Amino acid sequence: MSEQERWQAAERLALVLTEGGLQRMAARTLAVFLFTNTETITMGEIAEHLGASVGSVSGAIKALLTVGLIERLPTPGRREHYRLRDDAWAILFTGQNTVVQAMLQAAETGIAATTPGGPAHRRLGDMRDFYTFLLGELPALLQRWHQQRAT
Amino acid sequence: MSEQERWQAAERLALVLTEGGLQRMAARTLAVFLFTNTETITMGEIAEHLGASVGSVSGAIKALLTVGLIERLPTPGRREHYRLRDDAWAILFTGQNTVVQAMLQAAETGIAATTPGGPAHRRLGDMRDFYTFLLGELPALLQRWHQQRAT
DNA sequence: GCCAAAGTTCAGAAATTTCTGAAGTCTCCG
DNA sequence: CGGAGACTTCAGAAATTTCTGAACTTTGGC
Numbered sequence: 001m002s003e004q005e006r007w008q009a010a011e012r013l014a015l016v017l018t019e020g021g022l023q024r025m026a027a028r029t030l031a032v033f034l035f036t037n038t039e040t041i042t043m044g045e046i047a048e049h050l051g052a053s054v055g056s057v058s059g060a061i062k063a064l065l066t067v068g069l070i071e072r073l074p075t076p077g078r079r080e081h082y083r084l085r086d087d088a089w090a091i092l093f094t095g096q097n098t099v100v101q102a103m104l105q106a107a108e109t110g111i112a113a114t115t116p117g118g119p120a121h122r123r124l125g126d127m128r129d130f131y132t133f134l135l136g137e138l139p140a141l142l143q144r145w146h147q148q149r150a151t
Numbered sequence: 152m153s154e155q156e157r158w159q160a161a162e163r164l165a166l167v168l169t170e171g172g173l174q175r176m177a178a179r180t181l182a183v184f185l186f187t188n189t190e191t192i193t194m195g196e197i198a199e200h201l202g203a204s205v206g207s208v209s210g211a212i213k214a215l216l217t218v219g220l221i222e223r224l225p226t227p228g229r230r231e232h233y234r235l236r237d238d239a240w241a242i243l244f245t246g247q248n249t250v251v252q253a254m255l256q257a258a259e260t261g262i263a264a265t266t267p268g269g270p271a272h273r274r275l276g277d278m279r280d281f282y283t284f285l286l287g288e289l290p291a292l293l294q295r296w297h298q299q300r301a302t
Numbered sequence: 303g304c305c306a307a308a309g310t311t312c313a314g315a316a317a318t319t320t321c322t323g324a325a326g327t328c329t330c331c332g
Numbered sequence: 333c334g335g336a337g338a339c340t341t342c343a344g345a346a347a348t349t350t351c352t353g354a355a356c357t358t359t360g361g362c
Contacts, residue, residue, distance in 0.1 A: 006271075009264040013257040020250050021172060024350070034278070035261060037269045043309070053352045058310055079308060084274060089281035099171050106164040110186060113160040118188045120157075123235060127185070130240035133296055141292065145284055175320070194339070204322045209340055230338060 010035040025052065029060040033070060033084040040073055040081040067095065090142060097138055104131040161186040176203065180211040184221060184235040191224055191232040218246060241293060248289055255282040 010031040017027035032046050047057040061082065064070045069088045073081045085091065107128040114121045161182040168178035183197050198208040212233065215221045220239045224232045236242065258279040265272045 006261075006264045009257070009261045013261060016250075016253045016257045020254070034274050035265065035271050037266070037271045039270055054309075055311080055353070056351050059351090062310085086277070089278055093281075093285070099167075102167045103171070106160070106167045110157075110160045110164060113156045114186070115188070119190055120186050120188045123185050126237070127240055129300070130244075130296070133299060134244070137292055137295070141288055144288070145281065148284060149280075205339075206323070206341080207321055210321090213340085 006035060023060070023063060025050075025056045025060040026063045028052075029057060030064060030069060030084075033064075033082070040083045042079045042081055044079065067091070090145060094138075094142065097135070100131055100134050100138065104128060104135060107131060157186060174211070174214065176207045176211040177214045179203075180208060181215060181220060181235075184215075184233070191234045193230045193232055195230065218242070241296060245289075245293065248286070251282055251285050251289065255279060255286060258282060 011028070013034065014024075014027040014031040017030060018024050022030065028050055029046055032049055033041065036045075036049075043054060043057055043061060046061075047054045050057065061070070065072065068091045069085060070082050071085050073083060107124050110124040111121060111128060114124060162179070164185065165175075165178040165182040168181060169175050173181065179201055180197055183200055184192065187196075187200075194205060194208055194212060197212075198205045201208065212221070216223065219242045220236060221233050222236050224234060258275050261275040262272060262279060265275060
């Protein structure tokens, strides 16, 4: 349980997050939020920790704020403090919703641009059916999560 | 419903797929599979259609085969024929499973590398809980899809 | 108000990903 | 077998993404 091990684990997590679609710096920053043993953290601390420029960390923080994974705290002292939001993981997953919607939209555009009865039309119909189903299920799934969590 | 419109819609879909994590060429290739008005298609046709080299199409096909989105058909004539798999969308979604597993694994590694009672340990515990929940729900969700589809 | 610390932005450098073209391999037909 | 067409692979070019460093802006204390 050495320091070294801990930050190795953090970097490994960052890698997984990157594959999951986050930008590299945002992923590494998020990992710092997870693994740092204080309640809140400042930008300078993150930059020092990652050995990165404050510029890139600023960008990463902005991205994470936009997605809603972290929040800026009512600033106590001089510098801004940030922390991971409680429901960060649910939020990250919810982001999938917009991807699903985009897929559904794309399928419908395709259906409209395709002659009925042809193979393309049928395939796009299948696609629409699946994403319509998914779009219906995801909210219920998150609701089940919140329910379970409340206990 | 002109040809032009149709392929515009295809390229737009490719863009969405790219944002969803597919490589650019694989995404464009998949779009061709969706929008082409024949049951099967050959590599040369795809390359010509996309105005891309057969080399890149070969790579894209390989990737799509690996993920399981398309299949090589028992070759009728000389060239290989491919087609989109019936359950392509479910397969694409199932791929999320491995991402979820990787996240869960990363969380558990982090928990092991972190001192119990500290904020980091707690945060990683939350993360593990969420992804454990998700990993439990996804199979059931897909099962519901297959059930609904059977009707 | 003025200063200093903290944060933001952005142009260009660096790193990474992606694509092509050409050489190599495989397969099937004659 | 030999040849031709189809496919694969891979080194290097092209395009894109990502990061840095420095100039600029904002904020809060004095």
